[in-house]
Amino acid sequence: MAHIFLTGATSGIGKALCLQLLKDGHTVFGTGRSKEKLHALEEEAPGDFHPILMDLASFSSIKDALKTHEKTLSQIEILINNAGATSAKKIITEDGNEMQLQVNHLAVVYLTHWFYPLLKTNQGMVITTSSDAHRRTKFSKKALYDQTPYKIFKRYQETKLYNLMFMYYCDRVLGRDPVRFYAVHPGLVKTDLGAKNASWLVDKVWKLFSAPGQDPEGPVPTYLKLINERPSEYVYYAYERPNHHLPVVEEEEKQTLLMTHACEHLSISTFGVRE
Numbered sequence: 670m671a672h673i674f675l676t677g678a679t680s681g682i683g684k685a686l687c688l689q690l691l692k693d694g695h696t697v698f699g700t701g702r703s704k705e706k707l708h709a710l711e712e713e714a715p716g717d718f719h720p721i722l723m724d725l726a727s728f729s730s731i732k733d734a735l736k737t738h739e740k741t742l743s744q745i746e747i748l749i750n751n752a753g754a755t756s757a758k759k760i761i762t763e764d765g766n767e768m769q770l771q772v773n774h775l776a777v778v779y780l781t782h783w784f785y786p787l788l789k790t791n792q793g794m795v796i797t798t799s800s801d802a803h804r805r806t807k808f809s810k811k812a813l814y815d816q817t818p819y820k821i822f823k824r825y826q827e828t829k830l831y832n833l834m835f836m837y838y839c840d841r842v843l844g845r846d847p848v849r850f851y852a853v854h855p856g857l858v859k860t861d862l863g864a865k866n867a868s869w870l871v872d873k874v875w876k877l878f879s880a881p882g883q884d885p886e887g888p889v890p891t892y893l894k895l896i897n898e899r900p901s902e903y904v905y906y907a908y909e910r911p912n913h914h915l916p917v918v919e920e921e922e923k924q925t926l927l928m929t930h931a932c933e934h935l936s937i938s939t940f941g942v943r944e
């Protein structure tokens with residue numbers, strides 16, 4: 670049984686995954702930004718659950734939580750970067766970043782960087798929830814540096830592209846041993862993702878769009894497959910099978926640009942090496 674760190678455990682896909690992992694006997698350190706939701710999850714959790722309060726839109730919140738729990742987190746073998754957010758209006762975080770960029774991408778890079786030395790020792794893995802929404806965008810340096818007009822869905826698609834490029838970068842640069850890197854497309858899932866920070870119109874569009882989607886439990890078997898089987902050939906999975914991605918995902922020059930931007934914003938001098 671594994672020790673798993675799962676972000677966004679308080680709703681949607683993350684909650685369904687958290688409950689299944691606990692039922693399967695894993696120890697789960699689940700993060701949330703709401704004390705109340707974490708408490709409710711703790712009450713419902715069937716096994717060894719450790720709630721961690723962490724707002725991914727705040728680097729000080731992330732760093733404080735990691736420091737507070739540092740000792741117990743030393744056993745983590747699997748990091749699941751699942752949390753994600755959208756916003757109808759452009760929100761700038763206390764760290765000066767556009768919110769979707771920070772929550773969906775920069776926080777993922779930071780957590781992966783922080784956990785990497787432990788995952789190396791524990792021969793672990795990283796799974797990041799991306800999306801086939803990445804296919805509907807292009808990689809652009811201007812967008813990465815937030816120099817293009819803000820559009821909710823475009824921004825979301827870009828951050829999901831960054832998730833995928835980041836996992837492929839790690840797979841290429843850090844290698845497949847002892848740590849494996851995966852990305853998951855969960856499919857269309859009926860959650861409140863698009864209804865949070867939403868305008869009336871965005872809320873309506875999301876509800877109509879996601880209505881034919883699966884229940885949050887739908888994508889759970891794909892995560893379990895990666896955890897239980899540790900498949901060795903592919904990085905990107907959906908519906909328990911390898912999945913296709915845009916060619917740009919594996920372009921080394923663009924991956925390097927992505928990582929230069931992230932390391933600048935996170936003050937990381939060598940990715941994967943904690944100072």
Ligand SMILES: NC(=O)c1ccc[n+]([C@@H]2O[C@H](COP(=O)([O-])OP(=O)(O)OC[C@H]3O[C@@H](n4cnc5c(N)ncnc54)[C@H](OP(=O)(O)O)[C@@H]3O)[C@@H](O)[C@H]2O)c1
Nearest residue numbers: 677679680681682724725726752753754800857858860862
């Ligand atoms: N639903 C889909 O059709 C779909 C499709 C493709 C990919 N995805 C991806 O799947 C992942 C999970 O999304 P979901 O659909 O399950 O949505 P969800 O129900 O809204 O869950 C998102 C999770 O992220 C957490 N979160 C959001 N902002 C945060 C912040 N600032 N700090 C800490 N936690 C934060 C949420 O916390 P709260 O509970 O407090 O809101 C929640 O636990 C995301 O990465 C999303 O991009 C979803």
